[in-house]
Amino acid sequence: MKLEMTQEQTLITGMVRKFVREEIVPLELNLDPDADELDPADRDRLIEKTKAMGLYGLGIPAEYGGPDIDLMTSTLIAIEMSQHRAGLYAPCYGTFGGAGLAQLFEATDEQKEQYLFPTLRGEKRGFFGLSEPSGGSDPARAIQTKAERDGDDWIINGGKLWISGADKADYGLVFARTDKDKGRNGVTCFIVDTDNPGFHVRRVVHTLRSAHYATELQFEDMRIPHANILGEVNKGFAIASHRLTRQRIPYAAGCLGVAIKAQEMALEYVPQRETFGAPLSSRQAIQWMLVDNEIDIKQATWITLEAAAKADNGEGFRKEAAMAKLVATEAGGRVVDRCMQMFGGLGVAKDLPLERWFREMRIRRIGEGPSEVQRHVIARELLGESLR
Ligand SMILES: Cc1cc2nc3c(=O)[nH]c(=O)nc-3n(C[C@H](O)[C@H](O)[C@H](O)COP(=O)(O)OP(=O)(O)OC[C@H]3O[C@@H](n4cnc5c(N)ncnc54)[C@H](O)[C@@H]3O)c2cc1C
DSSP, X not given: OOOSOOHHHHHHHHXXXXXXXXXXXXXXXXXXTTOOOOOHHHHHHHHHHHHXXXXXXXXXXXXXXXXOOOHHHHHXXXXXXXXXXXXXXXXXXXXXOOOSSGGGGGSOHHHIIIIIXXXXXXXXXXXXXXXXXXXXXXXXXXXXXXXXXXXXXXXXXXXXXXXXXXXXXXXXXXXXXXXTTSGXXXXXXXXXXXXXXXXXXXXXXXXXXXXXXXXXXXXXXXXXXXXXEESOTTBHHHHHHHHHHHHHHHHHHHHHHHHHHHHHHHHHHTTTOEETTEEGXXXXXXXXXXXXXXXXXXXXHHHHHHHHHHHHTTOXXXXXXXXXXXXXXXXXHHHHHHHHHHHGGGGGSTTSTHHHHHHHHHHHTTTTSOHHHHHHHXXXXXXXXXXX
């Protein structure tokens, strides 16, 4: 097994690291500690830079104008991109562009014209509407939002909960039940415009996340044309679960980047800070926190990179992606917590990014499938048919 980056990966990650340190971190010094957007002029200027680096449009396939890079390289980039205060939920404040809803690459030509291309040009925003008040861990069973056929249209009634950014979106993917007897084979994915008269944002839900709020949605006799079905009737759940599996790898990478940066900050701080007449770094209690951080980071890194390598090799990676999500989110939480402890009062102040990372990292053990669900996925992969 070869455990080294290619020359290209070394070059690209070096460029992204420099970009984060020289362009993003200095701007953050003058931003509200809870901000998740840059001043538009700064944003446009930095987008020109990421375009010049050949990295604008991360996650967009090359045939749609994105950079031609594999998941391993994107994962290494994601580790770098999150190493600033807003890095977990707004890595580099969106200046690398991105695919948005990757499912739309499977859309029809008309759907691509209406939704995908404007999204890639930064003109439209979408949301991903799977979870409901009845439960998000097992959405295939929990989905109660109903879609019923009416001529060339479908009528959707129901609601969603926890849907990120739907209050600022132009459209979204809504997963609704179209056959009540077929479980995961009875769910269809609809592309829904947010100006539809039946679409309502009931409330914005404030969480531990600084910005980029979640929402509760309500659909009342929302009439959607049949042409707005993404994929096929009753095959929507496969669209959702494919996305969720792949997404777990960059999700893990974001947590890793934050953990690496927090550890770097602690390593710089503890030799300088003195208590009881000696630097903190001379205390075994502090050294062991640093050691435990290092081990947490290394374990999570290798598990995450293995998942990316398997996906790139075309091998099954469901188990590895679940392991990466589980280990990186839990390790990330422990590392940030230990670093906070080493910084004392400064650790919990908004002067440093640690308090924001601490809050937002906690969500990572729940969002995109809680830790217990990842363990459930891994157990199913290990035990296979004997569990069914
Ligand atoms: C800030 C935020 C943003 C989100 N954004 C979106 C979004 O944009 N789109 C979207 O569709 N969803 C989104 N979600 C929803 C998220 O995916 C769900 O919260 C998550 O899947 C858990 O669902 P739930 O909250 O309904 O918890 P439940 O399904 O009720 O589960 C509760 C708890 O039970 C435990 N549990 C569940 N299953 C098992 C099991 N098999 N064994 C043991 N324990 C178990 C877990 O600890 C879990 O946390 C978001 C959530 C948050 C908090």
